[in-house]
Amino acid sequence: MIPTILRRLAFSALTVWAVVTATFVIFSVLPEDPARAVAGAQARPADVARIREQLGLNKPVLARYALYMKNLVRFGSAPADEDPAQTLRLGPIRVDLGVSYLKRRPVVELLGKALPPTLFLGLCSLMVEVGFGALAGVIAAARRHTPFDWGVVAITLIGISAPTFLTGLLLQHLFARELMLFPIDGYGTTAPEKLRAVVLPALTLGLFGAAYYARLVRDEMITLLKQDHVRTARAKGLSERAVLLKHTLRNALLPLVTVVGLSMGTVIGGAIVTEKIFRWPGIGALSVDAVFERDGPVVMGVVILASLAVVGANLLVDLSYALLDPRTRRQ
Amino acid sequence: MRSTRTRIELVLPPILLCVALGCRSSVAGPIGERREVPPQRGGTLHAATYVNVRSLDPAVAFDVASSALEGLIYDQLMGYDENGKLVPQLAETVDMSSDGKRYVFTLRPRVLFHDGKELTASDVKRSIERSLHHDTPCPVASYYERIVGFAAYHDGKAPELTGVEVAGSRAIAINLSEPDATFLHVMALPIVTPVCESAGRSFQRDFTLRPCGTGPFRVLEYNPNQRIRLERHQGYWRPGRPYLDGVEWQLAVQTFVQRVKFERGELDYMRDFSEADSVLYRSSPAWQGFGEWEQPLNVYGIFMNNELAPFDNVHVRRAVAFAIDPRVVESVYPGHITARHRVIPPTLLDPGSDAIAQSHDLGRALEEMKLAGLAYDPVAGKGGYPKEIPYLAVVDTFAQQAAEIFQQQLAKIGIRIRIELLSFPSYLARSTRRKNALMGYVGWNADYAEPSTFLEPSFASSSILDEESMNAAFFSDRTFDELLKKARRSTDALERDVLYRRAEDRVLEEAPWAVTYSYRYFELWQPYMHGYRPHPVLTQYLRNAYFDLEQRRARTRGDSPSRGALAAFARRGRGAPATTLALSLLGASR
Numbered sequence: 001m002i003p004t005i006l007r008r009l010a011f012s013a014l015t016v017w018a019v020v021t022a023t024f025v026i027f028s029v030l031p032e033d034p035a036r037a038v039a040g041a042q043a044r045p046a047d048v049a050r051i052r053e054q055l056g057l058n059k060p061v062l063a064r065y066a067l068y069m070k071n072l073v074r075f076g077s078a079p080a081d082e083d084p085a086q087t088l089r090l091g092p093i094r095v096d097l098g099v100s101y102l103k104r105r106p107v108v109e110l111l112g113k114a115l116p117p118t119l120f121l122g123l124c125s126l127m128v129e130v131g132f133g134a135l136a137g138v139i140a141a142a143r144r145h146t147p148f149d150w151g152v153v154a155i156t157l158i159g160i161s162a163p164t165f166l167t168g169l170l171l172q173h174l175f176a177r178e179l180m181l182f183p184i185d186g187y188g189t190t191a192p193e194k195l196r197a198v199v200l201p202a203l204t205l206g207l208f209g210a211a212y213y214a215r216l217v218r219d220e221m222i223t224l225l226k227q228d229h230v231r232t233a234r235a236k237g238l239s240e241r242a243v244l245l246k247h248t249l250r251n252a253l254l255p256l257v258t259v260v261g262l263s264m265g266t267v268i269g270g271a272i273v274t275e276k277i278f279r280w281p282g283i284g285a286l287s288v289d290a291v292f293e294r295d296g297p298v299v300m301g302v303v304i305l306a307s308l309a310v311v312g313a314n315l316l317v318d319l320s321y322a323l324l325d326p327r328t329r330r331q
Numbered sequence: 332m333r334s335t336r337t338r339i340e341l342v343l344p345p346i347l348l349c350v351a352l353g354c355r356s357s358v359a360g361p362i363g364e365r366r367e368v369p370p371q372r373g374g375t376l377h378a379a380t381y382v383n384v385r386s387l388d389p390a391v392a393f394d395v396a397s398s399a400l401e402g403l404i405y406d407q408l409m410g411y412d413e414n415g416k417l418v419p420q421l422a423e424t425v426d427m428s429s430d431g432k433r434y435v436f437t438l439r440p441r442v443l444f445h446d447g448k449e450l451t452a453s454d455v456k457r458s459i460e461r462s463l464h465h466d467t468p469c470p471v472a473s474y475y476e477r478i479v480g481f482a483a484y485h486d487g488k489a490p491e492l493t494g495v496e497v498a499g500s501r502a503i504a505i506n507l508s509e510p511d512a513t514f515l516h517v518m519a520l521p522i523v524t525p526v527c528e529s530a531g532r533s534f535q536r537d538f539t540l541r542p543c544g545t546g547p548f549r550v551l552e553y554n555p556n557q558r559i560r561l562e563r564h565q566g567y568w569r570p571g572r573p574y575l576d577g578v579e580w581q582l583a584v585q586t587f588v589q590r591v592k593f594e595r596g597e598l599d600y601m602r603d604f605s606e607a608d609s610v611l612y613r614s615s616p617a618w619q620g621f622g623e624w625e626q627p628l629n630v631y632g633i634f635m636n637n638e639l640a641p642f643d644n645v646h647v648r649r650a651v652a653f654a655i656d657p658r659v660v661e662s663v664y665p666g667h668i669t670a671r672h673r674v675i676p677p678t679l680l681d682p683g684s685d686a687i688a689q690s691h692d693l694g695r696a697l698e699e700m701k702l703a704g705l706a707y708d709p710v711a712g713k714g715g716y717p718k719e720i721p722y723l724a725v726v727d728t729f730a731q732q733a734a735e736i737f738q739q740q741l742a743k744i745g746i747r748i749r750i751e752l753l754s755f756p757s758y759l760a761r762s763t764r765r766k767n768a769l770m771g772y773v774g775w776n777a778d779y780a781e782p783s784t785f786l787e788p789s790f791a792s793s794s795i796l797d798e799e800s801m802n803a804a805f806f807s808d809r810t811f812d813e814l815l816k817k818a819r820r821s822t823d824a825l826e827r828d829v830l831y832r833r834a835e836d837r838v839l840e841e842a843p844w845a846v847t848y849s850y851r852y853f854e855l856w857q858p859y860m861h862g863y864r865p866h867p868v869l870t871q872y873l874r875n876a877y878f879d880l881e882q883r884r885a886r887t888r889g890d891s892p893s894r895g896a897l898a899a900f901a902r903r904g905r906g907a908p909a910t911t912l913a914l915s916l917l918g919a920s921r
Binding site: 030031032033036037038039040041042043044045046047048050051054055099102103104105169172176177184185186187276277279281285286289294 | 394556
């Protein structure tokens, strides 16, 4: 088991390095000069040149890449000239993601501020997704070919098809503008305010996911309900509830765990559209601003964080298989 | 029968959905009434912006969103009065030497920073040096290049900016290497505003989180991506000002959300409208008198590369200028787009009654094509320029729509253009590279309120570079350069205006651009807000606003006509029948 984990860890590190390198290269070959984005479209060439020099963008791409990778992860005690605000310390490891070109703040600080709102929103939306999705899927499978089943199929079709910007605007219009039940946007400052503020963005994200999960669980359950062991359970005289919960649902959870696990990884990357619509100060909003403003260090920081999260979630999902399915453990 | 039923089935659900969601094609009315009241103190103004504010550090912030807030937090040596005239602000007097190369600013007495310290001439020098320091990423440092010693100081080769002298505790002298008509205008930019000692001697990245200046408001909270809260600076040098207790500026708010908040009275003032909302508010009788257009300090046009055929021929350029009819573009986006015939906005330079202008004249356009040896017969569709000309435009912008109109207009004189849609970075890279782009969209926003901001970057020979050329038309004209140089050096305002006018006329005659239109914003405020109207020069200059506090209380009493369906139901009383609740919830409450 341990060699497998080590092998997977090494492969994960390689994946993150490849993603980081690819992002760096892509951002370096794009036509726009980040110094121009900082200085403004109308800035004089002399001012742009000075800012380019200050940002270190006058150096060759390879030199910039080498410098970035050198500063990215370092070990041991910090030198005297190192800016502590710019570095994230994880025991003996020091991570320096640089300074935002436009916001002029350390990227670790920007990510540190944006991560909690994103995690909060992500977890709330996952609760909506799994809660609504799994429940609707199980009931629809149990009542196959009934109006409830058709309703679930129809609603999930709409849920999957509707883009989040549309769902978000509709929810804002109905629940914030017309009914005034929830704030129309923003993050709030106190815990109760934050709880109220998260409802609409979590629903926006969650409804899409719930529709997907409902379909997944329903289809999986329908397949399982035709299996021999389920027929045997029924023949034994078990109640339908026991058949569903004990003999079918647990098996149906395996693909659900895979998808939820992978979703948790992507949650860290932020929900770009939803965060923008609801003015949610998370990673998604930060990253979309950074991409449009050609803020390379912030984009790199988000990519590193998101790729670590996705790779980590993949690893955890693989390991969780061993717990849920004894056959995998034996392999 | 079956087809009727099918039609009903198709039409009914969207209608029901629309009713349920409260779809309306009208806007909620204003909150409170407009009464003539004297200025009174109190209240917090709520405003919002669609974009984020990059920074509140005046040394680096030079975008529109930041400048609106800087107008509340900082005062400069120079400012603009309500008519847009340049006047001393923190300076009590400004004396210029006879050769126009030395300015002495005498500071007002008892001007206090937000930290309570008194402003001195040393603070002014320190603040200017901070912004122009080698390590400060100031985007417009070169505007101050005529200050003696600028190059050495900005390059980090001199410890101080020798051209800026402390001539007494309240007197600061600035020496220029040559007379410069733009100097007092660039001294009105927040870039060189006096800042507290906590700002440091060069750029400090934490200063943006706790900015400190001498303006009417001080920063209480700066929460990037969320809001900025300001409170009245109690030690402000103007007695009784500002009237407002504070300002809350919400950041990155979607236009739809801004409208909802404005309807509810959660915003007192609004500028970022969707196109549809802008039309609705402007056409609503209830809102007449509570909104106004900003003066557009920008100009858009079509650049023609003077170094490449066929635009190396002045007759072809003139033909294009005559063929373009910007009134058609104006009709596509009425109100926001206004047709333009000269480069410099009339706010900055009165063109005079006998001014020449580029105007649509198809006959003269065909005549110019003939003079260029490219005669075109519009009836037979023969002649004209034989090759297709690539035209650069930025994708998904109004420039794209305008390009499609220009394509049709130019076809009438035998010029066929092929529109190349590019992202803004790609457009910028292509259009500013020498001998690369033939023609395309071009625009310019005033960086400061002086005519040369429109002439020098876009048309002066000195603005031509092989890469990153600001002069996209690569227009080089000795007569124009001389006129511009004389105007900038002139210390006589009347003479300067005449020279600028002649320089602009020269551009219009030589037609490196076909001037097309300006874009302007519409601003709207609730009736209880007084003391504000769009400033001729400054964006969202809200520092003099005040409230009719009694009328403003209407919004907290719930008198707003748009308080949501549940609130509407609550106002109708608990005894209302169920149908009333249903209608309320279905959005029929208004």
